[in-house]
Amino acid sequence: xxxxxxxxxxxxxxxxxxxxxxxxxxxxxxxxxxxxxxxxxxxxxxxxxxxxxxxxxxxxxxxxxxxxxxxxxxxxxxxxxxxxxxxxxxxxxxxxxxxxxxxxxxxxxxxxxxxxxxxxxxxxxxxxxxxxxxxxxxxx
Numbered sequence: 001x002x003x004x005x006x007x008x009x010x011x012x013x014x015x016x017x018x019x020x021x022x023x024x025x026x027x028x029x030x031x032x033x034x035x036x037x038x039x040x041x042x043x044x045x046x047x048x049x050x051x052x053x054x055x056x057x058x059x060x061x062x063x064x065x066x067x068x069x070x071x072x073x074x075x076x077x078x079x080x081x082x083x084x085x086x087x088x089x090x091x092x093x094x095x096x097x098x099x100x101x102x103x104x105x106x107x108x109x110x111x112x113x114x115x116x117x118x119x120x121x122x123x124x125x126x127x128x129x130x131x132x133x134x135x136x137x138x139x140x
Contacts, residue, residue, distance in 0.1 A: 069127035
């Protein structure tokens, strides 16, 4: 595809990102993202969306009629301490996913990537896969 963008310029580099995630049940999504994850509710636009502030990024939890969740991460957070965050979410009722050979033996269900990043996965009430990542030094 040929581009008409001038080299060195940015079309969207100075624009704010808006994140979208689908839901079949906006009431359950509102409770999960607001009460369990602790995101600030910006607007309840039911039957269209429930809107949250995710630390300066708008998250629109959009109501859909049909949903087949993907088996991969669709939304994630960079956290300072993954173990502490996992512990807090477990206390709030979140169950973390375990993948054989990756994070199934770690007490916090955390996988350490070759880069040194530590990752844990969980799902929202609609089955959307979400993740936590603690970036760190590359393992030697």
